[in-house]
Amino acid sequence: MSVPIAKSIKVALLQFYAGSDKIANLSKAKEYFLKALKKEPDLDLLVLPECFNSPYAVDQFHNYCERIPGGETTNMLSKFARENSINIIGGSFPELGEDGNVYNTSLTFNKSGEIVAKHRKVHLFDIDIPGKMTFKESASLHSGNKATVFDLEGLGKFGLAICYDIRFPELAMIASRRGAGVMCYPGAFNTVTGPKFWTKFGVARAIDNQNYVILCSPARNPNGGYQAYGHSMVVDPNGDVLIEAGHGEEIVYAELDPQVEIDARTSIPLSSQRRFDIYKDVSKDAVTSAL
Numbered sequence: 001m002s003v004p005i006a007k008s009i010k011v012a013l014l015q016f017y018a019g020s021d022k023i024a025n026l027s028k029a030k031e032y033f034l035k036a037l038k039k040e041p042d043l044d045l046l047v048l049p050e051c052f053n054s055p056y057a058v059d060q061f062h063n064y065c066e067r068i069p070g071g072e073t074t075n076m077l078s079k080f081a082r083e084n085s086i087n088i089i090g091g092s093f094p095e096l097g098e099d100g101n102v103y104n105t106s107l108t109f110n111k112s113g114e115i116v117a118k119h120r121k122v123h124l125f126d127i128d129i130p131g132k133m134t135f136k137e138s139a140s141l142h143s144g145n146k147a148t149v150f151d152l153e154g155l156g157k158f159g160l161a162i163c164y165d166i167r168f169p170e171l172a173m174i175a176s177r178r179g180a181g182v183m184c185y186p187g188a189f190n191t192v193t194g195p196k197f198w199t200k201f202g203v204a205r206a207i208d209n210q211n212y213v214i215l216c217s218p219a220r221n222p223n224g225g226y227q228a229y230g231h232s233m234v235v236d237p238n239g240d241v242l243i244e245a246g247h248g249e250e251i252v253y254a255e256l257d258p259q260v261e262i263d264a265r266t267s268i269p270l271s272s273q274r275r276f277d278i279y280k281d282v283s284k285d286a287v288t289s290a291l
């Protein structure tokens with residue numbers, strides 16, 4: 001029986017908002033890292049929100065984008081992870097790709113500061129709810145073209161996607177079929193769709209796949225611009241919300257217990273009851289998780 005998460009994982013979700021000064025945003029991220037580690041020195045994992053080094057605005061992404069590796073955001077995250085021997089899921093920030101296009105990209109670093117995962121947001125946030133919310137990421141961003149699943153040494157297997165990606169259950173399913181025990185979404189829902197959907201998606205992806213789900217949002221910015229929903233949360237494999245932030249700047253902490261996941265999967269054994277023979281019109285990925 002493979003074990004999706006290898007040990008109890010102590011995680012901190014850093015919910016803060018970004019301003020227009022990129023260097024100040026990076027300093028703020030570092031300040032929040034240090035705050036979290038001071039409060040909980042034995043943390044295994046730090047998680048940042050979507051677009052933590054720039055305003056969340058389609059006309060701004062190209063002003064903040066940088067190369068990976070080599071850019072100042074990647075360098076700061078890598079250095080902090082290495083110097084503090086801590087794993088970091090680095091929210092997301094605008095990446096200048098080798099093709100000259102800009103992507104909304106999330107990096108994960110291991111304790112040695114190495115990049116172990118890179119996810120480019122696959123589903124761009126293009127919606128129009130008349131009079132309430134219009135957003136068109138595709139006006140300035142290009143989309144990624146792969147699902148992201150990776151190992152964090154000593155902790156287990158993770159899936160990673162960004163915000164709007166959560167509306168497409170396939171990415172989380174692929175991660176789960178490949179053995180992930182945790183699905184993480186840095187995400188910046190807003191005050192229109194957040195109250196209606198955010199928690200439901202977190203719970204749905206957890207129950208669908210019987211894994212932990214981490215949602216990490218920016219805080220609401222009192223100085224205007226895009227208003228994120230906040231409410232960073234951790235949901236357990238039974239769909240119970242373990243911890244939930246408000247909408248201001250704060251850090252929330254949770255512990256992911258492997259036994260809860262094992263119990264959920266063994267008592268309701270969805271993975272052995274799946275009928276891939278009748279799902280032929282839905283993508284089917286390699287199955288490596290035996291639970």
Ligand SMILES: O=C(O)CCC(=O)C(=O)O
Nearest residue numbers: 125163164188189190193
């Ligand atoms: O799906 C939603 O309602 C919000 C998505 C979003 O804000 C994003 O993808 O950044």
